Amino acid sequence: MTDALTALAHAHGVATAYTTDRGHRVDVAPDTLVAVLAACGVDASTEAAARVALETHRRGQAERLLPPCVVLRVPGDGSPNSTRPLPAHLRQHTEAHVRLESGGTSGLSSTLPPGHHILHVRTPDGRRAHAPLLAVPDRLPTPAGRTWGFLIQLYSVLSRRSWGMGDLGDLAELASWSGRELGAGFVQLGPLHAVEPGPLPDPSPYRPSSRRFADPMHVRVEAVPEYAYLAPAARPAVDDLVARARRLNDAVLEGSSLIDREAVRELKQRALRAVRDVPLPPGRAAAFAAFVEREGQGLTDYATWCALADVHGGAWRSWPAELRDPRSPAVARARNELAAAVDHHRWLAWITDEQLASAQAAAVGSGMPVGLVHDLAVGVAPEGADAWALQRCLAAGMSVGAPPDDFNRRGQDWGQPPWRPDALAAEGYRPFAELLRSGLRHAGALRVDHVMGLSRLWWVPEGRPPTEGTYVRYDRDAMLGVLALEAYRAGAAVIGEDLGTVEDGMREELAERGMLGTSVQRFEYLGGSAGRHGPLPPDQWRANCLATLTTHDLPTTAAWLSGEHVDLRARLGLLTRPEAEEKAAAAAERDGWLAELTRLGLLPDPDGEVAALHRFLRRTPARMLGVWLPDATGDRRPQNLPGTATVHPNWRLPVADARGRPVPLEELPASTLVRILADVFAHDTADVLAHDTTENNTKESHGRPGSC
Structure with missing residues (x-):
């Protein structure tokens, strides 16, 4: 590695070496640095080119009166x-x-x-x-008091009125019921972002087409006001679509079918096209116009991409060359030619936004102090709407991921292009602010996936393994500042998902800015990640966090207690050591936690070990306490098993009971375990609240996995 290449990388925030989660230094390969710099518009392909680029950078810095932002x-x-x-x-x-x-x-x-x-x-x-x-x-207001709520993936929470997957009508019902009857303070959702059209091998909500707009798949068709005024000639066809949707929904709830997003989307698209033909009355027409004006160019770009994708397919890098630039004359002409389709996609975004607003209103109206907690994915699909519209701000030829760590010794590649730090700064961080604004508009809090990415991200050159990536630094003060600004304007809280390898000072700064972190029971241990010297006692957990037992990427608590998660991974050929060793390690981990519960007097518990583990959470000082909804129904199946898109039904499972029987929304109020877990948190006592202190806010946790 030459001195010029090293200096040039440092000048552009590109790490030439990094420290692993086990404390080992790793030097980054020179060809990785060259590729990453090229994605930032810097030519370092030869020694001479690197020297010229370095001199140009230094001269530009010396001549600047002000930084870019x-x-x-x-x-x-x-x-x-x-x-x-x-x-x-x-x-x-x-x-x-x-x-x-x-x-x-x-x-x-x-x-x-x-x-x-x-x-x-x-x-x-x-x-x-x-x-x-x-x-x-300078700081966001700290959420008052303590509150608890359900953590859900909306598609998995079906009612008998759904169309084959949970929708925004179901969300409003869940929030209203849990707030009024159970005393819940929030419902945290997985991302509702717009997804790519067409079949997806792994329909992950964390790989969206657009993070700025929600997917119309989540709309409750019958709740669109114009649905009631369908023309008589259109009604029979729409009624047939409704009947087909009910059969699809029944098949999922009967356990004979998985959630099929493509089938749901096709039915809803056809029904919504018929609903769109109903003229808007003056008041609603004015509201639609106001939405279009408020969302501005971002909505126009998104709707244009959708209209072009209807014609050319969802992979924009395969479109005719003249359509790959959103500002090209050819795109302007196509927008005029496809005006009706562009208008339709604007309308879909509007009715989805309306139903999001209604769901948050239902949550707040039920007495929830927070309401909906939306989830901002770490990135977008490389061929999606945002990657097309914002390509000037994204690093072409790069993918976001994570370096090798205890969670994945091969590293991770999430297949999403990262922000270019220089381009974001040059635009005053407005593209980032706009997507934050959308996520916060109908929320009491926003969960930011992989919040460490606002300080540095692991970039992987396309076509190379994650081990051949490197960290690229962002202006942490600016990125967290924009997040704080938009949350402040929305009157909302921020929850940073800080699981995984976290650089020094990041958790401390989140706490100092009034932002919450994320603590998951499986990763809260005394000592380092390799040693795992025993469960962290509840009074040593940090207060400024959302505390949970598990996440969508981990086994349910019932499966973890029984060891079924190891059996599943063994059946799928995912074990990295002999099955007996894996089972012994899993049993030792579980037994360590059960011993801690016994030490605290939480076991034996007449309501069982799942309830006892939630009582443990209640003893922590965490401001927000989350119950993974499948834990409350006894579900033993993971919603997502990372890296198994072809062998496990990731993101396709409805919430089920211990036998795998799907549990519709209408049956939740009669669930004994749901009531037990609600009672655990609904009757907080003074001695528990006394732990609500900032003394442990900046505690470092270890052994946390990545998220996506």
Whole structure:
């Protein structure tokens, strides 16, 4: 590795070496650095090219009056700012003013409202410059008190009114019932992002086409107001679609069929096209127009991509060359030619947004202090709508993943293009802010998947194994600042999914900014990940977190207790050591936790070990306590078994009972275990609340896996 290549990589935030989760240093291969720099628009293909690029970068840095984007942390209470975000050499004799997002002007030392502003400077020699200025709240308000709620994947929560998968009508019912009857404070969802059209080998909600818009598959067709006013001629065809959907739904609930997203999508698309033919009354037409105006170019791009995908397929890199650039004249012509289809996809986005709003209103109306907790996936599919519309901000030829660790010794490649740090900064982080704004609009909190990616991401050059990647650094202050700003505006909390390899200081900064982390019982151990010296006592858990027993990527608690998760992995040929060793290790882990429950007097428990483990969670100081809904029905099947798309029905299973019989939403109120677990958290006592302290907020946890 040459000195020029090393210096150039450091200048662009590209790591030339990294430390593994076991503390070993690994040097990054030079060809990886060359590929990553090329994805950032930097030519380092030869020694001479690297030297030229380095000199160009240094000269540009020296000539800049301002950085590409300036971040200023401001008090959220409207008090004057205490710092000036200017480089040291410009702080004296330099005129500066801020053009506010609202249109007015302000000085740097005066009260500056949180927002996206523009900083203007002029030096004594007459040079001028301007840059985006992000005035971000210093800290988000901490969620008041403690609350609990269900964690769900919406598709898996079917009612007898569903069309073959759970929908937004089901979500509203679940939230209203659990809030009013069980005292739940939130419902946390998996991502509802728009997915790619066409058959998917692994229909993961964490590989969306767009993170900005929700998928119309989640719409309750009968809840669209115009459905009631279908023309008589259209009614028989739509009634036939409804009947087919009910048969599809019955097959899933009877256990004779898996959830089939493609079948659901086809039925809903056909029904919604008929509903769209019903003219909108004046009030709703005005509401639709207001939605289109509010969403602006982002909605236009998304709807255009959808319309083009209807014609050319969902893989935009295979489209005619002139259609691959969203700003090309050919795309503008196609948008006019496909105006009706573009309008239809705008309308689909609107009715989906309306039903999201209704679900959050139902949650809040039930008394929930938080309501819906939406999930922001770490990235998007490389051929999807966002990758097409935002390609100027994404690193072509790169994929997001994770380095080798205890969870996966081969590393992980999630197949999603990462943000380009330089492009995001040049645009004042607006693309990131816009998708955050959408995710927060109808939410009381936002879960950010792999929140560590706001500081650094593992980039893997396409065609290479994850072991040949490297970390690329982002402006953590800016990324977390934008997240704080949008959450502040929405009046919502932030939950960072900080499972996996976390760099020093990240969890501390999340806590300092008032953002919650994520603690999962399976990974809370004293000591390091390799040693696992025993379960972490409940009073040593951090307070500023969402605490759960398991996640969508892990075995259900019933399966973990019985050891069935090892049997499943053995049947699928996924074990990395002899089956007897795997079973012994799993049993030792389980027995260690059961011994801790016994030490605390939580076992024996007349309600069983699942209830006892939830009582353990209740003893932690965590502000939010999550119950994975399949745990409350006794389900033994994992919703997702990472890396098994072809051999396990990932993301296709309805919530079921211990025998594998699907449990419809209507039966949840009669479930004994659901009531038991609700009672565990609904009767919080003063001694439990006394643990609500920030003393352990920044505790480092170890041995956490990646998420996607």
